[in-house]
Amino acid sequence: MKRKWLFLFLVGLILSILLVDVHQVYAEDEVVYEQSEMENEKPKLVKEKQERLVTVGSGTLSGTYTTGSTSQSIITMSYTYTPTLDLSLGGQPLIILKLPTEIANQINGSTAKQQSFLSLLYGTVTLPAVLIGSISYNIQDTTRGFTLAYSSAYNSVYVTFPTNIVSLLGLSRWAVSFSFDVAALYQNGITIPPASNGINYPIKGVFGSSTDGLNIINLVLGNVSQSAVIALPSMSIGNGVPNVTAPILNSPILNLQTTVSGNIQQIQNSAYTYTVQLTITRSDGTSAPIIVSKIPVDASGNFSTVLASPLQYVDSISAFIIAQSKTSSNYIQSPSSAIQAVSWPIKPVTASTATPGTTQLSGTAVQTSAGTYQVALQINGGAIYTTPLNANGTFQFSNLPMFKGGETVNLSVQGLSNRTGSILVTSTSYNQTIPYLKPNISVTQMVEGLNAQGNWETASSVVTGQTIRYTLTTTLTNQPATWSQQMLKAYIPNGIAQLSSVTLIKISSTGVQTPVVGTQLLTDSHLNQQYWYYQNTLPVNNFTQPNTTFKLQYTGVAAQSTVGQSLSFSSIIGGVDGGGEAITPQNNANSVLVEDGTLRFVQSPKQISFKNIPVPSKTTTYSPSVVDTSLMVADGRVAKNQWHLLVRESQPMKSTTTEKVINQAFVYRKNGQDTSITTIASEAYAYTSPDNNNVAIPWNQQNGVFLNLTPSVNINVNESYTAQLQWILSDAPL
Numbered sequence: 001m002k003r004k005w006l007f008l009f010l011v012g013l014i015l016s017i018l019l020v021d022v023h024q025v026y027a028e029d030e031v032v033y034e035q036s037e038m039e040n041e042k043p044k045l046v047k048e049k050q051e052r053l054v055t056v057g058s059g060t061l062s063g064t065y066t067t068g069s070t071s072q073s074i075i076t077m078s079y080t081y082t083p084t085l086d087l088s089l090g091g092q093p094l095i096i097l098k099l100p101t102e103i104a105n106q107i108n109g110s111t112a113k114q115q116s117f118l119s120l121l122y123g124t125v126t127l128p129a130v131l132i133g134s135i136s137y138n139i140q141d142t143t144r145g146f147t148l149a150y151s152s153a154y155n156s157v158y159v160t161f162p163t164n165i166v167s168l169l170g171l172s173r174w175a176v177s178f179s180f181d182v183a184a185l186y187q188n189g190i191t192i193p194p195a196s197n198g199i200n201y202p203i204k205g206v207f208g209s210s211t212d213g214l215n216i217i218n219l220v221l222g223n224v225s226q227s228a229v230i231a232l233p234s235m236s237i238g239n240g241v242p243n244v245t246a247p248i249l250n251s252p253i254l255n256l257q258t259t260v261s262g263n264i265q266q267i268q269n270s271a272y273t274y275t276v277q278l279t280i281t282r283s284d285g286t287s288a289p290i291i292v293s294k295i296p297v298d299a300s301g302n303f304s305t306v307l308a309s310p311l312q313y314v315d316s317i318s319a320f321i322i323a324q325s326k327t328s329s330n331y332i333q334s335p336s337s338a339i340q341a342v343s344w345p346i347k348p349v350t351a352s353t354a355t356p357g358t359t360q361l362s363g364t365a366v367q368t369s370a371g372t373y374q375v376a377l378q379i380n381g382g383a384i385y386t387t388p389l390n391a392n393g394t395f396q397f398s399n400l401p402m403f404k405g406g407e408t409v410n411l412s413v414q415g416l417s418n419r420t421g422s423i424l425v426t427s428t429s430y431n432q433t434i435p436y437l438k439p440n441i442s443v444t445q446m447v448e449g450l451n452a453q454g455n456w457e458t459a460s461s462v463v464t465g466q467t468i469r470y471t472l473t474t475t476l477t478n479q480p481a482t483w484s485q486q487m488l489k490a491y492i493p494n495g496i497a498q499l500s501s502v503t504l505i506k507i508s509s510t511g512v513q514t515p516v517v518g519t520q521l522l523t524d525s526h527l528n529q530q531y532w533y534y535q536n537t538l539p540v541n542n543f544t545q546p547n548t549t550f551k552l553q554y555t556g557v558a559a560q561s562t563v564g565q566s567l568s569f570s571s572i573i574g575g576v577d578g579g580g581e582a583i584t585p586q587n588n589a590n591s592v593l594v595e596d597g598t599l600r601f602v603q604s605p606k607q608i609s610f611k612n613i614p615v616p617s618k619t620t621t622y623s624p625s626v627v628d629t630s631l632m633v634a635d636g637r638v639a640k641n642q643w644h645l646l647v648r649e650s651q652p653m654k655s656t657t658t659e660k661v662i663n664q665a666f667v668y669r670k671n672g673q674d675t676s677i678t679t680i681a682s683e684a685y686a687y688t689s690p691d692n693n694n695v696a697i698p699w700n701q702q703n704g705v706f707l708n709l710t711p712s713v714n715i716n717v718n719e720s721y722t723a724q725l726q727w728i729l730s731d732a733p734l
Contacts, residue, residue, distance in 0.1 A: 057081055057082055057083035057084050057207070057223060057224060058081070058082055058084065058223045058224075059079060059080065059081045059082075059205060059206065059207050059223055059224045059225065059226050060078075060079070060080050060082075060226060061077075061078070061079045061097075061203065061204070061205035061226035061227065061228045062076075062077070062078045062079075062228055063075070063076070063077050063201070063203045063228050063229055063230035063231070064076045064078075064230070065230060065231075065232055065235075067236075067238075068181060068183065068238060069240075070183060070238035070239050070240030070241075071236060071238035071239050071240075072181060072182050072183035072236055072237055072238030072240060073182040073232065073235040073236045073237075073238075074179055074180070074181050074182070075179060075180055075182065075230055075235065076123070076177065076178070076179040077097050077099075077157075077177070077178060077179075077203060077205075077230075078123075078175065078176070078177035078178075079095050079097055079175065079176055079177075079205035079206075079207070079226065080126070080173055080174070080175035080177075081095065081173060081174045081175070081207035081224060082172075082173045083172070083173075091163070091209040091210035091211035091212075092160050092161055092162065092163050092209060092210040093127075093160075093161040093163075093174055093207070093208075093209055093210075094158055094159065094160055094161070094207070094208050094209060094210060094212070094214070095158065095159050095161075095174055095175070095176045095205070095206075095207055096151075096154070096156045096157075096158040096204075096205065096206050096208065096214055096216070096217045097156060097157045097158065097176060097178075097203065097204070097205050098154065098155055098156045098203060098204035098205070098217050099155050099156065099157060099203065100195070100201035100202060100203060100230065101155060101196065101202075102192055102193050102194075102195060102196060102201060103117075103190075103192050103201075104152070104155035106190050106191060106192065106193075107150070107152075107190060108152040108155070109152070113188075113189060113190055114150045114152065116188045116189070116190070117150065117180070117185065117188075117190060118148055118149075118150055118157070119140075120180055120181070120184050120185060120188060121139055121140070121148070121157070121178040121179070121180055122138075122139065122140070122178065122179055122180075123138075123139045123176070123177045123178035123179050124136040124137065124138065124139055124175070124176075124177050124178075125137050125138075125139050125141075125144070125146050125148075125159055125161075125175070125176055126173060126174065126175035126176070126177075127144075127146065127161050127162070127174055128172030128173070128174070129172070133172050133173075134172050134173050134174075134175075136175075139159075139176070139177075139178050145161070145162035146159055146160060146161050146162060147159065147160045151214050153214070154214045154215065154217050154218070156214060156217055157176075157178070158214060159176045160210065161174060174207060182235045182236065182237055182238075183237045183238050183240055183241050186237045186241055186332055187241055187325070187330040187331065187332055188330065188331070189322070189331050189332065189333035190333070191237075191244075191332070191333055191334065191335055192235045193234075193335055194233060194234035195232070195233050195234060198233060199233055200229040200230060200231050200232060200233065201229060201230040201232065201235075202227065202228075202229050203227070203228050203229065203230060204217055204225070204226065204227050204228075205225075205226045205227075205228070206219075206221060206224055206225045206226070207224040208221070208224070241332065242269040242271075242272065242323065242332065243266075244266070244274075244321050244323045244332045244333070244334040245264075245265060245266055245321075245334055245335070246265075246319075246320065246321070246334050246335045246336060246337045246338070247262050247263065247264045247265060247276055247303070247319050247320065247321050247334065247337050248262050248263055248264075248265055248337060249261075249262040249317060249318075249319055249337055249338075249340050250262050250263075251340055252343045252345075253311060253317060253340055253341075253342050253343065254311075254342065254343060254344065254345075254369050254370070255310075255311065255312060255313045255342055255343070255344040255369060255370065255371045255415065255424075256310040256311065256312070256369075256370040256371055256418065257310065257311050257342070257370075258306055258307050258309075258310050258311070259304060259305070259306050259307070260278060260292075260304070260305055260307065260311075260317060261302065261303060261304035261305075262276070262302070262303055262304075262319060262337075263300075263301045263302050263303070264276070264297055264301045264303065264321050265301065266301065267301075268297070268299075268301065268323075269323065271325060271326055271327070272323035272324060272325055272326060272332070273323070273324045273326060274297040274321055274322070274323050274324075275293070275294045275295055275296060275297060275321070275322050275324070276295040276297060276303045276319050276320070276321055276322075277291065277292065277293040277294070277295070277319065277320055277321075277322060278290075278291070278292040278293075278295065278305070278317060278318070278319050279291055279317070279318050279319070279336075280292065280307075280311070280315060280316070280317050281315065281316045281317075282312070282315050283312060283313065283314035283315050283316070283342075283424075284312070284417065284419060284420055284422075286419060286420075292305055292307065293322075297321075310418065311342045312342060312417060312418065312419060312424070313342050313343070313344040313371075313415060313417075313424040313425055314341055314342060314424065315341070315342040316339050316340065316341050316342070317339070317340050317341075317342070318336045318337050318338070318339045318340070319336070319337045320333055320334045320335065320336045320337065321333070321334040322334075344369060344371060344415050344424065344425045345368065345369055346367065346369070346371075346373075346413055346415050346425050346426070346427045347365060347366060347367050347368065347413065347427060348365065348411075348412065348413060348427040348428045348429070348430050349363050349364070349365040349375065349411040349412070349413060349427070349430035350363075350364055350365060350366070350430070351363050351364050352364075352409070352411055352430065352432055354403050354409065354432075354434050355403065355437070356403045356404055356405040356434060356435070356436060356437035356480055356481070357402065357403065357404075357437055357478065357479055357480055357481075358402065358403060359398065359399055359400045359401065359402050359403070360396065360397060360398050360400065361377065361396075361397040361400060361403075361409065362394065362395065362396045362397070363375070363394070363395055363411065363430075364393050364394055364395075365389055365393055365395065365411075365413045365427075365430075366392075366393030367389070367393060367413070371415045371416075371418075372415070372416040372417075372418055373388070373389035373413055373414065373415055373416065374386045374387060374388050374389055374413075374414050374416060375387055375388075375389050375395045375397075375411060375412070375413055375414070376411070376412050376413075376414055376426075377397055377400075377409060377410070377411055378409070378410040379400070379401065379407050379408070379409055380407055380408055381408075381410075385397055385400065386414070389413060402480065403434050403480075404437075404480040404578070405434055405435060405436030405437050405480065405481075405482070405577070405578050405579060406433065406434060406436055406578060406579055407433070407434045408431065408432075408433050408434075409431070409432050409433075409434060410429050410430070410431055411429065411430040411431075411432070412426050412427050412428070412429050412430065413426070413427040414426050414427075435579070436481070436482065436577040436578040436579040436581065437478060437479075437480060437481040437482075437577070437578070438481065438577055438583060439476055439478065439481040439482065439483040439543070439575075439577055439583060440476070440477045440478040440481065441474055441475065441476060441477070441483060441573055441583075441586060442474070442475045442477050443472070443473070443474050443571065443573055443586055443588045444471075444472075444473040444474075444475075445470075445471070445472055445473075445569055445570075445571060445588055445589075445590050446458065446469075446470070446471040446473070447459050447462070447468060447469075447470060447567075447569055447590065447592050448468070448469040448471070449462045449463075449466050449467070449468055449469075449638070450466065450467040450468075450469070450638070451638060452638050452639040452640065456469055459592055460592060460593075461592050461593040461594070461595055462558050462567070462592050462593075462594055462595070462597075463558065463594065463595045463596060463597030463636045463637075463638065463692065464558045464559065464560045464562060464563055464594060464595070464596060464597035464598070464636070465557060465558065465560070465597040465598070465637075465638070466557065466558055466597055466638050467498075467555055467556075467557055468496070468555060468556055468557065468558060468567075468592075469553065469554075469555045470490070470492075470553065470554055470555070470556070470569055471551065471552070471553045472488065472490045472550075472551070472552040472553075472571050473549060473550070473551050473552075474486070474488065474549065474550045474573055475547060475548070475549045475550075476543040476545070476546055476547070476548050476549075477546055477547070478546060479545070479546045480544075481546075481577065481578070482542060482543065482544050482577060482578030483542065483543035483575050483577070483583075484536070484539070484542045484543075484575060484576050484577070484578065484580070485535065485536055485537070485542075485575045485576045486534070486535075486536040486541070486542075486543065486550065486573075486574075486575040487533075487534070487535050487536075487572075487573070487574035487575050487585075488504075488519075488532070488533070488534040488550065488552055488571065488572075488573060489531050489532070489533055489571055489572040489573075490502075490531060490532040490552050490554075490569075490571045491524070491527075491529055491530070491531040491568070491569070491570045491571065492529065492530045492531060492532070492554075492556070493556075493567035493568055493569055493591075494528075494529055494567075495558060495559045495561060495562035495565065495567060495594070496556035496557065496558065496559070496567070497556060497557045497558075497559045498555075498556055498557040499530075499554065499555075499556045500554050500555040500556065501554070502519050502521070502532045502552060502553065502554040503515070503551075503552070503553050503554070504516040504517075504518075504519050504534055504550060504551070504552045504553075505550070505551045505553075506541060506548070506549070506550055507548070507549040507550075507551060508545070508548055509545040509546060509547040509548050516534070516541060516550070518534060518535075518536075518537075519532050519533065519534045519552070520532070520533045520534070521533075532552060532554065534550075534552070536575070544578075558594050558597070560596075560597075560598075562594040563594055563595065563596045564593075564594065564595075565593075565594050566591040566592065566593050566594070567591055567592055567594055568589055568590075568591045569589065569590055569591065569592075570587070570588065570589035570590075571587075571588045571589075572585050572586070572587055572588075573585065573586040573588070574586075595636055595692060596634070596636045597636045597637060597638065598636055598637065599633070599634075599635045599636070599637055599643050599729055599731050600633070600634055600636070600729070601631075601632070601633055601727065601729060602632035602633060602634045602694045603629055603630065603631070603632045604629070604631050604632075604727050605627050605628055605629050605630070605631060606628050606629065607626070607627075607628045608624045608626070608627050608628075608705055608725075609624060609625050609626035609627075610622055610624055610625060610707045611625045611626070612625075613707065613709070615711070615715050615716075615717055616709045616710065616711055616715070617711060618710075618711065619708065619709065619710040619711075620708075620709055621667065621674065621706050621707065621708045622706060622707040622708075622709070623701065623706060624704070624705065624706070624707070627699060627704070630696055630697070630699060631645075631696070631697040631699065631727070632694045632695065632696050632697065633645065633687075633689075633694070633695045633697065633729060634689070634692060634693065634694045634695065635689035635692065635695070636692045637731075640688060640689050640690075641688065641731060642686055642687065642688045642731075642733070643686070643687060643688070643689070643729060643730065643731045644683050644685070644686050644729070644730045644731075644732075644734055645683070645684045645685035645686070645687075645697060645727065645728070645729060646681035646682060646683055646684060646727070646728035646729075646730060647668055647677055647681065647682065647684045647705075647725055647726065647727055647728070648677065648678065648679055648680060648681035648682070648725070648726050648728065649663075649664060649666065649677050649678055649679050649723065649724075649725060649726075650679075650724045650725065650726040651722075651723055651724035652664070652665070652723055653665040653666075653721045653722065653723035654721060654722060654723065655714075655716070655719050655720070655721050656719070656720045656721065656722060657719060657720070658716070658719070660714040660715075660716065660719075661714060662709070662712060662714050662715065662721065664676055664677065664678055665707060665708060665709060665723065666705055666706065666707060666708065666723065666725065667705075667706050667708045668682070668684045668704070668705055668706075669702060669703055669704055669705075669706050670684060670685065670702075670703055671702055671703065672702045674706065674708065676708070677705070677725060681726070681728050683734060684697075684727075685697050685698075705725065
């Protein structure tokens with residue numbers, strides 16, 4: 001007995017010495033992470049003088065699997081720590097086993113699933129024991145001073161061991177070994193997906209203390225930190241439970257949609273009741289994810305639910321199936337469906353109209369999806385204007401800066417949030433260049449004659465020899481049109497003589513006159529006609545303001561050869577608009593009649609007959625029996641003065657059968673007064689014409705030519721006589 005007691009004493013003494021030495025070696029100031037799983041699992045940085053677990057020892061980790069009675073996978077994870085020196089513990093020992101991410105993702109976020117997972121574990125916890133080295137207990141035994149817990153922060157199952165355990169060096173160990181039945185998890189709503197790497201499930205294990213915190217699972221701490229894998233590409237649920245697969249949501253799911261439907265894509269097991277649960281995450285973060293649960297599935301596998309509020313663009317929806325056992329509390333949760341984002345197929349603007357000179361723009365952008373829309377407009381990359389899009393797909397902008405033509409407009413349709421009013425989606429752009437306003441050009445062609453007073457007056461007709469002025473006036477009348485590269489062709493009427501040079505004047509909208517050079521006199525070979533030609537090449541001469549005018553002017557004299565003709569004054573006006581696009585040429589023409597511009601006989605008698613004249617016994621005056629036509633004079637002169645009608649005997653009366661001659665046998669009676677007609681011209685009539693009209697010379701018993709005979713041997717009975725009288729018009733004063 002004494003020897004045994006002595007042995008124990010010596011062992012205890014040696015352990016004490018070792019503990020003191022180790023304590024002296026590792027007790028130092030250091031910064032460590034202290035993790036309290038009971039305090040919401042968040043690491044807290046503390047600095048204090050503490051003892052920590054000695055890392056002199058070795059850890060082993062394994063992940064194994066077996067196949068259960070219904071071909072399901074049974075997974076075992078084991079970690080054992082065996083020290084090579086005795087320990088000084090600054091806190092409670094921990095063994096942390098990090099689950100595969102594929103499993104952790106199924107239970108994180110759900111305290112119920114975490115507790116269910118822990119409750120389905122079976123295995124042992126091994127810890128040092130006095131005298132006998134180590135002892136193992138059922139992992140679910142809550143009476144042995146250790147605790148079993150789960151950390152979603154570190155995806156880990158961990159066991160916290162009791163403190164102040166004294167063990168035999170080299171005989172004691174700390175170990176955790178647990179198994180889980182994949183089918184059992186499956187029936188408790190935990191579905192383990194295939195390995196994300198397609199090969200195996202990585203795991204970790206570490207031995208530490210509560211003063212180290214759970215974060216040491218992510219650190220490499222010598223031999224105590226181990227990594228391993230469960231060498232399966234996927235974990236099987238076997239054939240003892242129905243396989244519930246992810247449902248499929250009907251698509252597309254559109255903005256403002258209030259009904260979500262789908263199909264579970266499998267035959268329903270009669271031992272289970274199938275329902276669907278939706279998870280809706282709002283894109284704008286206005287609320288926590290919305291859960292819609294217990295959506296019934298009909299016999300064909302279809303499901304549908306009406307939401308409490310409409311969906312919005314980019315909200316996301318996923319669904320999973322819960323197959324609830326009809327005879328127990330077991331249930332199966334399928335994997336989640338593919339996440340579907342709410343779409344919004346927004347249509348762009350298809351047409352727009354804007355007229356230069358206005359402040360409005362309209363267009364169409366017909367939409368096929370429900371939503372609140374507006375149209376955004378940007379002009380030349382500047383400010384952005386918005387206007388609502390009407391339900392019929394039309395829109396109208398008003399009170400914009402006035403369009404002048406050439407502006408680039410960018411239009412897009414924007415979808416607005418019905419929750420916040422913010423812009424959620426924007427269509428592709430519709431770009432348009434506003435057409436330039438076609439210039440309206442008024443053209444006036446004026447023909448004027450120079451009157452006797454030296455003034456120009458509008459002429460509906462002109463006379464030969466008269467000075468004529470031709471004026472071509474072109475005026476831009478609309479705003480904000482631009483008339484550029486103006487082209488003027490003013491044709492000169494054939495028959496115009498004494499052609500003057502041309503003048504071209506630009507008259508601004510305020511009346512400022514500026515002479516313009518560059519007008520040319522050219523010939524149209526097809527028409528054989530001359531014309532004045534001007535083509536503007538200077539931007540300074542472009543017309544950009546309404547009421548800006550070109551006035552082209554020249555003069556000429558109507559030639560005598562044009563009597564009775566119409567002189568055509570024609571022009572062609574062309575150019576381009578502000579965008580350089582050619583305008584439609586304007587053709588204009590007017591004409592004036594040319595009358596004789598001389599003092600002239602319009603008509604005069606060709607024959608004056610005196611018949612059955614008796615041989616006079618005394619001087620007798622006889623009236624003509626026949627005058628074939630009246631005597632008419634016209635004065636077409638511009639400057640009219642008194643003209644005189646003179647008459648003379650150019651050939652005396654002579655017998656047609658003999659050589660007998662009767663001289664000065666005629667008189668001209670004027671207002672009853674007779675004047676002998678001799679070989680010297682004498683005035684028969686004087687008159688000043690008021691106009692160009694014909695003047696008929698009076699011919700009656702008081703006026704005209706009469707035969708005045710005196711008895712003469714040269715007058716024979718039954719004999720005919722002829723004579724010639726000459727009428728003379730004179731504008732010279734007598």
